[in-house]
Amino acid sequence: MKKFTLLISLSLVLIQLSGQEIDFNLSYSNSTLKKFKNAIGFDIGFSKITKKENKIGFLICNSFNSFDYDLVRIDLSNPRQYIIMDIKPNSYSLCLQGSYCFHIYKNDNAAVFLGPVINLNYFKIDESIHQLPSGTREEIYYNDSEWLYNKIGIGLLLEYEIRKVIKDDLDLTYSLNPMIGSFEHFPAMGSTDPWFYLSINFKIGLSYRFGIKQE
Secondary structure, eight states, X not given: OHHHHHHHHHHHHHHHHTOOEEEEEEEEEEXXXXXXXXXXXXXXXXXXXXXXXXXXXXXXEEEEEOOOEEEEEEETTEEEEEXXXXXXXOEXXXXXXXXXXXXXXXXXXXXXXXXXXXXXXXXXXXXXXXXXXXXTBOOEEEXXXXXEEEEEEEEEXXXXXXXXXXXXXXXXXXXXXXXXXXXXXXXXXXXXXXXXEEXXXXXXXXXXXXXXXXX
16 A cells, blocks of 8 residues: 555656646557456556656556456366366456656657556456366356455556647557566465466557647
8 A cells, every 4th residue: 555655646746747648548468367368458647758858657557357268277186187167257457557768769740669667556356267077076166356466567668659640739659568567476385376477568549748849
C-alpha cells in the first residue's frame, strides 16, 4: 500500500507540473504466464514532454483474461503420475506504470520514442478448475481465488506517434512494450506458477495534447 500511495503522490505532483498529454490505449498482451497469456485491456494516463522533447509518462493499466487453458504437472505425491487440469479463468490485473522515453525521430507528422519502463502490478486470480481423472486421482471441480500484491516489472517501451489525426491536438499512437515481471514468491515449492514471466504488450491509442505547441 505504501508503494501505491507513493506512485499516486508522484503522479499528482507531475499533473501539477505539466499534464500536457492525456492518453487512452487499448491493449493486448501475450505472456509466458498462462494465467494472463492472452489478456486484453485498456490504459488511461498522462505524459509530459520535456524541454529536450523526451516524454515522461504515467499509466494505469487494466487487463482481463477469460481464455481457457490447460495445465499438466507432476503429482508430488506420486512422481510417476500427472495431474491434468482444464482451467477457465476470469482474472484481472491492475498495473501502475511509469516511463521515461527519449525521442529518437521526429518530423511534422510523426515521432518515435524509446525508453525504460517500470511497473507495479496487482493480480486478481479467479479460476474455475476441472481436474481430470488420471491414475488414482478422481475427477474434481474447485475454484481458486486470490490477490497478489506489489509485483515489480521492468521493460522497454517503443512508441510510434502519428500526429494531428482528425484535429491538430489529437495524435494516434502505436506501442510495443516487452516486460519481465515477478509473480510467485521465491522459492515457492510445489507451485505451478513461475517466479518470473515475460510478456509482450501491443497497444493502440489516442493522445490528446494541450499546452504543447507543435512545430
